Amino acid sequence: MHARRSFPVFFRALAALGALGALGASAAATRLAAQGASASSAVTGTFHIVWADARPGTEAPDDHRYALVDDRGRWYDVKIDAATLATLGGARALDRRRVTVDASRVLAPAEADAPMPVLAARAVRLASPRSVSALEAGVSPYTVSGSQAYATILCRFSDTPSNGFVSAAPARAQALMQSTSYPGVDDYYREVSNGQVDLSGSRVLARWYTLPHPRSYYVVNNTADLGKLAQDCTGAADADVDFTRYHGITMQFSDKLDCCSWGGSWTLDRDGQRRGYAVMWVASWGLNAATYDHEMGHSFGFPHSHGPYGKAYDSKWDIMSYAYNYNDPTWGSIGPHTIAFHKALVGWIPASRRFAAPAGEASTILIERDAQPEANAAYLVAEIPIPGTSQHYTVEARRFVGSYDSHLPGEAIVIHRCGTDATVVDPDGNGDPNDAGAMWTPGETFTDAAAKISVTVDALVGNAYRVTIRNGVSLGAGVPTLSAAAAELLGTPSLTASERQMLDDAGNDDGTYNLGDFLAFAERTGQHLDGALVGRLLAGPAGTARGATAGKQEAKP
């Protein structure tokens, strides 16, 4: 299979174009850093997002780090506020690109209380011919297809004693990274990418390479120096590896690192090339299928996803959130597929199977299951822009199928709100994004009244769900039922605040939901008061037509 991955080529081009002018600034910053001085400076190099993954059952202090590897191969931790990043289109617009960081302060390791110098960034600008506009035109630096060859190196801290893990790890790493059968990483990504990616050409050096220093040299104040680890680990194996043959590098360490295992990218000088690699830094506890699959996802550029409750690893719909849906007796934890947002990000969902919901229209479409989809004309994801934001909703179908989605929380349409990352839409607010509140099944409707967006799950048709998506359409199926709208007026609160606002906006728009809005709703949707409705409502408050579940309602009869 032909390999096509854009960012290594891109790195090489940028290095040739931009290295010369950046050397001076980089050197100045380094001098300042070495002195522990704090002064403004500009440092040019390649920007990397590296995601942190805490040991199961714990939380990482930070979700990710930003790093800069300058044009002389030195690396910095980059501190940058969200507002500054937002002006640039988010960190993903910078990731794996050559940039110049304007730093208000350059903190030496001792001053930063960290193993590496820190740039306190006040601005970041692209330092390459390729501009942000290229991203806006739909050019993704993350496109991942074809064979992704990874070199897997086992690196042993000089003070790690011999133990059972050290003995067993080489064979286990080899099985995970070179096996083409379940649940090897190759098998996982072949299935998840729907056959568009494999790990052909990968190699596991099934022996330990001893690092020149003890663990305490690389991990200071419980912060791992990812640059030192990458330099020394790849350096230890350099004589045995031609790094030019690989897109990615998996570094399996002999002990824990800091809080976490890590995944993302890094710039390295190896075998005569300075370029970016997809990189995984795996702690000893992470030698299992779930962690490898997850960290490789980060190395492809996937961020974390999560529920709407401020937790990093709570969504069982995505390997990039909760990776432990199933415990294989041999291989340990096995995670599910990743979500459609991530698959679309790297190009695994062809444009012909991504439905862009047109503004001002109602559309009824089929959404085929996310895992092992049938080769038909049904869409794999619907994407609904949210007006006034840079975000969108994704609508995807999840079914029990294949090796990895057979242990999902359930079978349903699942909706995410997506921006820099994806959040499960879970309106019941009960802290669990894996229960019925997040599963949209036939007869249920998700409504974002403020955005005038609704998604009604009409039916299950084979492996696909028929859904009706209304984008910017005020009224119709998918908004509250007529019975709920009536019950609200008859004395039984049955609408959410957003539903009342939606009906008023679409009705007489006088700031209050009232009889005129009800009349507009009934007439414009062609719905009628009928005897059955009367019967239900006369049963009293318990007989109202709408349940108590906030945000979900029955579809229009």
Add this chain to the structure above:
Amino acid sequence: MRRHVILAALAAALVACARSVPSPTGVPEAGALDVVLDTPNGDDGALLVRVSGGPIDSVTSPAGYAVVAGADEGGTHRIIVQGDVVRGVIARVWVSDASRAASYTAAVEQAASRGYAQRELAGYRASILVR
């Protein structure tokens, strides 16, 4: 003969109990009350009418309007009447005890024009007419 009289009396008592009849004199007679509208406008599209005074079994509209009714937690009944509503009888309320008809009252709570505008209630009046 005496035995038959006793059985008939017991049966009557059971029926009376089943209907929760407040009156000790026998089974109350069900009946209908008309809700009569007086409106200052000729283009009403919907009315929300409150009916108080006792329980309601069901609601119909002899004038052909669409109607729907419900009770809140306090037992107050409201009726939505939808259509090209004009003055006169707009709804018929069926009650289980017509003898209590005098205790029922009606009031217009909301009115909307056929163009969906919410209306001021000055000039609107709803009353109960015992049939």
